[in-house]
Amino acid sequence: MCKMQLSLQPDILEIIPSRLLLKPAFPGRKPALSMYKQIGMGRSFFPMLLAVSFVLASSAMGQEPAQSPDPSPDHSQTPQPEGGQDDRNREKDKSNETVGKSKIEKETGTINDRIFEVLPNYGTVENTKNLPPMTTRQKFRLATAGVFDWGSYPFNGILAGIAQAKNDPKEWGQGWGAFGKRYGASFADNSIGTYMTTAIFPSLLREDPRYYQMGKRRFTHRAYHAINRLFIVRTDSGHNRFNFSESGGNAAAAAISNVYHVSEDRTASRTFATFAFLLLYDGMNNELKEFWPDIRRKVFHKDRP
Numbered sequence: 001m002c003k004m005q006l007s008l009q010p011d012i013l014e015i016i017p018s019r020l021l022l023k024p025a026f027p028g029r030k031p032a033l034s035m036y037k038q039i040g041m042g043r044s045f046f047p048m049l050l051a052v053s054f055v056l057a058s059s060a061m062g063q064e065p066a067q068s069p070d071p072s073p074d075h076s077q078t079p080q081p082e083g084g085q086d087d088r089n090r091e092k093d094k095s096n097e098t099v100g101k102s103k104i105e106k107e108t109g110t111i112n113d114r115i116f117e118v119l120p121n122y123g124t125v126e127n128t129k130n131l132p133p134m135t136t137r138q139k140f141r142l143a144t145a146g147v148f149d150w151g152s153y154p155f156n157g158i159l160a161g162i163a164q165a166k167n168d169p170k171e172w173g174q175g176w177g178a179f180g181k182r183y184g185a186s187f188a189d190n191s192i193g194t195y196m197t198t199a200i201f202p203s204l205l206r207e208d209p210r211y212y213q214m215g216k217r218r219f220t221h222r223a224y225h226a227i228n229r230l231f232i233v234r235t236d237s238g239h240n241r242f243n244f245s246e247s248g249g250n251a252a253a254a255a256i257s258n259v260y261h262v263s264e265d266r267t268a269s270r271t272f273a274t275f276a277f278l279l280l281y282d283g284m285n286n287e288l289k290e291f292w293p294d295i296r297r298k299v300f301h302k303d304r305p
Contacts, residue, residue, distance in 0.1 A: 104141050108134055110210055112145075115292050117300070120149040123198065124289045125212045133236035134210070136203040143198035143209075147191045156186045171262045185260060192256055193278065196249035207245045208234040211289050226286035230279060250278040 104122075105111055109131040112122050122145050125131065134142070146152075160183035164174065172178040202209040212234070214225040233243035254274040258266040296302050 102145070104138065104145055108138055108142060108210065110142070113292065113296070114151075115288050118151060120146055120151055121289060121292070122146040122149070123210050125210050126293060127213075127215065129212065130238075131210070133206075133238075134202075134208060136199075139203050139209060140195075140199040143195045146198065147194050152187070152190065156183055156190070159186045169262045169264065171264070188260060189253070189257055193250065193253040196253045197245055197282075198249075201245035201249040201252075205244050205248075206236040207243070208236060209245065210234075211286060213290055213293070215290075215293065222290050223287065226290040227283050229286050230283050246279070246282065250282070251275050254278065 102112065108123075109125055109128055110123050111126055112120060113124060113126065115121050123142055160179055163182045163186075164179050167174065172181050198209045201207070211229060214222045217225075229243070230246055231243050232240050233245060234240055254271050257274065258271060
C-alpha cells in the first residue's frame with residue numbers, strides 16, 4: 001500500500017509513499033545528535049496515526065451485535081438437500097468469493113481491499129490461514145501491482161507538489177524540471193522499497209511476503225500480531241522464522257536512496273534513521289491491514305470488499 005508523506009518540520013523529515021526520506025542534519029551539529037532529534041520527532045507522529053486507526057477499530061469491534069443462539073432445526077419437517085446440491089452450494093460460495101478479483105489476487109489468495117476505499121492493499125490475506133507458496137514470478141507481480149496501482153500516480157504528484165512548495169531540497173530549485181525530479185524521487189523510493197521487501201528479498205530467502213490477518217481475536221492480540229509480523233515471517237515451506245526480508249529489504253532501500261538524492265542527504269545518520277522509520281511505518285501499515293475489515297463493516301457498512 002502507498003505510504004504517506006507528512007512534514008513534521010520542513011528541514012527535518014519527510015515521509016514518502018512506501019519509503020521515508022529524512023532531510024540532512026542541521027549544519028554544525030553532530031550526526032548522532034541530529035539523528036536523535038529526527039527519531040524523536042517521529043515518536044510524536046506515529047502514535048498519533050496509530051491512535052486514529054485504533055480508535056476506529058476498537059469502536060467497530062465494540063459494536064459487534066450479540067448473536068442469539070439459533071433455534072434447533074426441526075429435522076422431521078425440514079427436507080435435507082441431496083449431497084450433490086451441497087457440493088453445488090459450496091462451489092457457488094467459492095465462486096462468489098473470487099468475483100471481481102484480479103488474476104494475481106486469485107492466484108495468491110490475497111485481496112486488494114482498499115483501505116479507506118482508496119489506498120491499495122495488495123498482499124493481504126483475509127479469513128485464510130494456509131495457502132500454497134508463492135512463486136518468484138507471483139512475488140514480483142504482487143510488488144508490481146502495488147507500485148503501479150492507479151492511486152500511486154496522483155499521490156506521488158501531490159507529494160511532489162508539497163516538496164515543490166517548500167523548495168525542498170533547495171538544490172533542485174523551482175520549475176517543471178525541478179518538479180519532475182521530486183516526483184521521480186518520490187516514485188523511486190516507493191518502488192524500490194516495495195520491490196525489495198515484497199519480491200527480491202522474499203524470492204532469494206524463500207519467505208512469504210503476504211500479510212495474514214489474525215481476525216476474530218481480542219484487540220490486544222491482533223495489535224501485537226501486526227507488529228510481530230515485522231520480525232516473524234512465514235517461509236515458503238510453512239515455518240516461522242525471523243523476517244530477514246523486512247529488515248534486509250528496508251536497509252537496502254535506505255542505502256540505495258543515497259544514489260539519486262542530493263549529496264547533502266547522503267549521511268550515515270540519515271540512512272540509519274530512514275531505516276528505523278521504515279520499520280515503524282510498515283508496522284503502522286500492518287495495523288491498518290489487520291483492523292480495516294472491522295472498520296469497513298461498522299463504519300462503511302460493507303460486509304465484503
